[in-house]
Amino acid sequence: MAIKDSYQISTEPVRTERIDRLHRYITSSKYGICVERGRLLTEYYRAHTDEAPIKRRANGMNHVLQNMSIYILPGSMFAGNQASHPRWAPLFPEFDMEWMESEMLNGDPYFPDQRPEDRYILREEDKPAIREICDFWKGQTVTDMLRTRLPKEALATHFQIKAADIGAYFQGGDGHFAPDHPWLIQNGVQTIIDQCEEGLANIDYKNDPECVKKKDFYEAAMISANAIIQFAARYADLAEKLAAEETDETRKRELLEMAGICRHVPKYPARNFREALQFIIFTHICIQIEDNGAGISFGRYDQFMQPYYEAGIADGTLTRELATELTENFFLQIYTCNKVRSWVDTDFFRGVPMFQNLTIGGVDPETMADATNDMSYIALDATYNTRVPQPSLTVRFHKKTPMEFKMRVAEVVRLGTGLPSIFNDEVYTRAMMNRGYEMRDAYNYCIIGCIEPGAPGLLGGRTGGAWLNCTKALEMSLYNGKDPRTGICLHENANGKTLATFESYQEAEDAFTDQMKYYIKMEAILENTIDQVWEEKLEEPMAAIFACPTTTIPRGKPIKQGGAKYDLTGQQTIGTANVANSLYVIKKLIFEDKVITGAQLQHALETNWQDETTTPTGPQIKAMCLAVPKYGNDVDEVDFLARDMMAMIAKELSSYKNTRYGRGPIGGTLHCSTSTVSSNTPFGHVCGATPDGREAYMPVADGQSPMRGTDVSGPTAAIASVAKLHNELFSCGSLYNMKFSPEELA
Incomplete structure (x- = not known):
């Protein structure tokens, strides 16, 4: 192993000839659009109009699975493909065909193969099939139904103001669960x-x-x-x-x-290690073909695969080297799955993430002893050697995690691939029990999707939900509820005031809280209307029997009717740092130090800091705002604002019930996360200048991380700020991204 400098590891992966060939074959495959799934489902739905919706969906999926193209990858030890080519994405017109028609047939705003990023091959010979698909589904998609069912205020919130965005669930299924793989592979x-x-x-x-x-x-x-x-x-x-x-x-x-x-x-039931992996591949791919949701995850891989590993070692049919090769083959097989999104939705999910999360480490939920095992290390080795972004490897750390394991995790992180992500057991289990999880289930959590914790095989609902643009709510609170970009005002401040007329800091904070609560209400309406439409039209029997077989089958209920043990609807809150920093600027500069007035700051925001005719000038006011202490520097005054505002949001979200409340599951409410993926960029594009010194339409803060460039006191201070948040309230996950460039650590 050659050490390039004190940070970056420069080393070649160790692959067998089989894995190296397979890796080259798959990673050289370009993204493409496969029309087979859309065409076959349309074919069945056109011919069968009188079936109960859930049976029509089951039969439609059966028609797809028995007629789609299948192949076996060269040299692979496993079978299973989601589409007609590796890394091609199926079409799901039942959710939304408008963007397919606009982009794939009309090139508005781009044809898929001409996008600035995340391009997809679309063959000319497939366009007539897409036209037929679009013609059939016009007027009867999920999006069509939502437009007729949603109140105009909720539609404006999503489509125009962008105070919340739930486009991913207009265009695709829920995903965001971890099937009960241990039960499935043991029972069949x-x-x-x-x-x-x-x-x-x-x-x-x-x-x-x-x-x-x-x-x-x-x-x-x-x-x-x-x-x-x-x-x-x-x-x-x-x-x-x-x-x-x-x-x-x-x-x-x-x-x-x-x-x-x-x-x-x-x-x-699977009889050995290889059969267990093949079982998982089949169930995973079939759920992907039915659902199209992101975040269909694998649960605690090392825990349920360890018994098969030990049995293979004991009877001589398996070696560590073969187990590693099979795991790497499994990883590459999963990497062939793909998802195509509209260009608008792609802005929220750059890099075609699938969030097929696989969790290792943690504790035994019965004994609370460290659960690290051979398969934990093999999964790390597989990630180190394949170096593909899927599956998304997650590691659970706790107080008794072995140092050897931590060091191996650090070595894999040092590759710079962004994997694995690391999660704190003490924080996550406390947050889950706070939301009603039984202790054993909380300690058996896995990561689902991006950062969302859940009990594998027991969680329905939607761990990832609408994106909640907290920065937008803050901006509208400064203009008495009016969105300065669109001119729309859905909800005036309770005090009827603007930044120019607030008479105290408390009035500013109250206005933000008022706007935030209103748009949380809009988000709840969006979430529950989508779930109601799915329950009526698009229940998913395959997801039900694989995600939660020990509850859905005894209850005789799919997930959207209350079939899971736990059911919570998650939300992503965007712009934590911008809200805290902006409120502290208002408090400090206007009401404590009194160096500028609210009217002066409001004018500077309206002119994007550009007006040099005022005293002080726009650039001078911006400099003052930037100089005020920011979240991420271990400054209690501003960190506590972030803490209190996020606690208010989390508590308000959890006060709303979802459509499964009282129908069997534990939970049945909305709940909060600080995940953003890449949504902080498009959300920034709809937000004007903010008091923290941010310019109009620039990206907002990522997760609960400090705003870029404002954490100037070092990584320890930044971590201290994040630790002050009430993370036990973020039962849908806490995201803190800390990034270093190699040059900074050389």
């Missing part, structure tokens, strides 16, 4: 079929008012379960066909073994 899909048959036979048609819904669910669940078994059988046939044509005896043997595995899993 046939067990699901058997349990559904029993549930169907035991429906109480005399006394159960939900009897018809349960009948539809059980029938749809059996269709879905049989569909994945038949899907796997198609790969068994393909592997046998390829084996018959194969001249290399080693590869012929591998393909025949693959055929046997595909006939066994996922129908029956």
